[in-house]
Amino acid sequence: MSNTNQQVRLAARPTGTPGPEVWEHTTEPVGEPGEGRVVVKVSHLSLDPAMRGWMNAGKSYVPPVEVGAVMRALGLGEVVASNSPDLAVGDVVTGLLGVQTHAEVDARGLQKVQPSDAVPPERYLAVLGMPGATAYFGLLEVGELAEGDTVVVSGAAGAVGSIVGQLAKIKGAGKVIGIAGGPEKCAWLTEELGFDAAIDYRNSDVAARLRELTPDGIDVYFDNVGGEILDAALARLATHARVVLCGAISQYNATEGIHAPANYLSLLTTRSKMEGFVFPDYAHRAGEAAQALSGWLAQGRITAREDVVDGPVTDFGEVLLKLFRGENTGKLVLRLP
Amino acid sequence: MSNTNQQVRLAARPTGTPGPEVWEHTTEPVGEPGEGRVVVKVSHLSLDPAMRGWMNAGKSYVPPVEVGAVMRALGLGEVVASNSPDLAVGDVVTGLLGVQTHAEVDARGLQKVQPSDAVPPERYLAVLGMPGATAYFGLLEVGELAEGDTVVVSGAAGAVGSIVGQLAKIKGAGKVIGIAGGPEKCAWLTEELGFDAAIDYRNSDVAARLRELTPDGIDVYFDNVGGEILDAALARLATHARVVLCGAISQYNATEGIHAPANYLSLLTTRSKMEGFVFPDYAHRAGEAAQALSGWLAQGRITAREDVVDGPVTDFGEVLLKLFRGENTGKLVLRLP
Structure with a gap:
């Protein structure tokens, strides 16, 4: 050597x-x-x-x-x-x-x-590694995705978010909405990945767009970003919704205190849960996720x-x-x- | 008439x-x-x-x-x-x-x-009505109390909180800490209701006292008050803790925005959940709670x-x-x- x-x-x-x-x-x-x-x-x-x-x-x-x-x-x-x-x-x-x-x-x-x-x-x-397994277990186990659910995911053009949205569609979600930055990313979500809608947080009012796009509220919100976007999603929760806390990239470099979720009491009025999770807790089951995801990849049902x-x-x-x-x-x- | x-x-x-x-x-x-x-x-x-x-x-x-x-x-x-x-x-x-x-x-x-x-x-x-059932289902079902858990309850001298703490002891909690306002309430919790410790939020630093009293973190935090006390509890969560959102009385009359929980990312790092619930979702099972609670009342294991x-x-x-x-x-x- x-x-x-x-x-x-x-x-x-x-x-x-x-x-x-x-x-x-x-x-x-x-x-x-x-x-x-x-x-x-x-x-x-x-x-x-x-x-x-x-x-x-x-x-x-x-x-x-x-x-x-x-x-x-x-x-x-x-x-x-x-x-x-x-x-x-x-x-x-x-x-x-x-x-x-x-x-x-x-x-x-x-x-x-x-x-x-x-x-x-x-x-x-x-998709065949940690981000794929994170999307898989976060959406299906922590998010308890059910057929017909309205799913919103932030950081939707990222490694985890892009899989979350596609997986939600495969598993029968009623509507999948991605939040991402910029028109190119948003076009990729709806035109190539099969998201039902995308919200460009850099060029639109996320809260207003969520009101339009989720008339019956959000059943699963998969959060990768935190901050104001989390607050906008909390304001739209359906009854017994699940908020999956996977990350908060908008806050990681904050030096003057983070944006705290002022709408957290929506969890109380809608009887919803917000739950954090990290991949290592599911590492022993990573093979299960990789096997499922590689099957959908091979079938062309997931775009990587x-x-x-x-x-x-x-x-x-x-x-x-x-x-x-x-x-x-x-x-x-x-x-x- | x-x-x-x-x-x-x-x-x-x-x-x-x-x-x-x-x-x-x-x-x-x-x-x-x-x-x-x-x-x-x-x-x-x-x-x-x-x-x-x-x-x-x-x-x-x-x-x-x-x-x-x-x-x-x-x-x-x-x-x-x-x-x-x-x-x-x-x-x-x-x-x-x-x-x-x-x-x-x-x-x-x-x-x-x-x-x-x-x-x-x-x-x-x-105890035999709505507050008792709220404590019962909130602690046992939403809070998923397990033997040996460290349990913290705010509004602990109130209708719900006083039952939560006593119920936790009956069900095998390792340590039960109540947060209440004033020395009289705190003395009532520890001397008459069997709480292991009480924190007088009016006369002490709740965050500092929680650090002292929960060296291994909090497994179940039952929140009736919100605000800074919720934040102090979030900072002390153990792994896979459960935060039961039952109320936020400190915030109900806020006119200039509520105190948002800045420590919410503790849910992510500890992989914990925060879940809202209200009594009406359990109203059909109220008899179950009343029956159990009246038994413990009759045995003198619960003080009303x-x-x-x-x-x-x-x-x-x-x-x-x-x-x-x-x-x-x-x-x-x-x-x-």
Whole structure:
């Protein structure tokens, strides 16, 4: 192993939007894998809104990334050295590889995948990976989707939201409305993904549009953004509605307190629930979601789209910001040289 | 029927705290009961925080009280005229009788009760009535109380909260903490009702006290008050906690926007749910709650307390304000002459 491992480490905890000052680029020699471990040459890195939360100190659903540590990231790559009977050199795997070019990791934490002409590698970080499973369990289990439901999803052109809407249609939702930023994203939702309607939050009054589009209220609101959009959705809840809290990307970089949901008492008058969930609680069932989703993909009932950016690992910090600027459509992936 | 029916009607929708200007006192002759109906001479009126919501225009879980209509209220009284085979003169009943001295109502909406030396009539408007059932279904079904749970209840010295805490202890909660206003109420909770601890929100820092008292977080938070106390509880949620939204009395009279729960993202990081509920959804099962609660009452495992105010029906508006000032301990009832 003569290669050099290039790494991106968290240099400081960010205040607000994470600029270049929070990242440190380091290099290390690539070592030999320890017992039961492998070295993976990373080819694709997953960029996720949740990363912003991992950078903060304090209690959350996973420990924070320590200052000085390699940034946590899901990724995909090829095994280049193995000290585990479970994986061989040449196997392609996904898992928590970190923002680095070479990851020396426990083989038990990795999933073997088989990219092909039909299924590009980045898809295993998208609909066939964590975002797909997040949409699947969030909508069906937490959201308790029922036939005929009116479903609204924010961040609808993102990795999770774009699957939520399509899955809702497959599962018999009566009406699926996506909220996204800009006319291109909105057109993609209705023209290519089969959403019944889209609301461009940058160019329209979300509350007013929701009133028009949901005369009988919202049965499932799948929230990826928080803020004023969450409040607008709360004001439209039907009786016994389910609000799935999957994220709040509009609030992650807030420096002066977040936009709190002033309409939360709508949960009381409509007897609705608002429930948070994160993928790791369903990780043991990820195969179930991937199997179902790959079937619909093969049938053409789900359209997958990844937003692949080519660049060196040192571009990570800059590419991450595309998420917070709403510049990605579909799953954002950094493809390493 | 030569009696006169004295009534309290909603004269105008209130802004903020409802003063005397929102009430109109009227009198009508008491008529004969229609087919299937009875006339009830009202002896006890239930005063409930929910009444404030009924006075507002707009969509809620029940239609608003119309301006000009007799104010909606649960009450107890004796049948003085019957045109129904189901009820006889002399029967004592509870139901939606309205704020008036004589109610001409459908017999099917009434429950026959049997006050005795052991069970005073007002108790059927308290632990054996709507507040008891609210505590029962809210804690056990919405709150999904499990053995060993840390339970926190706000408005803990009120009609619902005082039952929630006692019920939690009976059902095996590990620790029960009540939040109430003033040292007398707090002493009542810990010394007479068996709460493990009480927090006097008027004289202490609720957030700091919750940090001390819930080292492992809160499993069930039963909220009757909203506002800053809800936020303090959200900050202490354990993993997979349940927040039962039963009321928000601190916010009902707000005129400049409510205190929105800025810590709502704690639901996401702890994968918890916040769910609203109201008694009417469980009204068909009220007998189940009353039966269980009356058993524990008879065994002395539940201590009941009603705050009975004697006065004419025209005192209703003034007595109602005791709720918003936090002046009642236990269930507030107006006993008519």
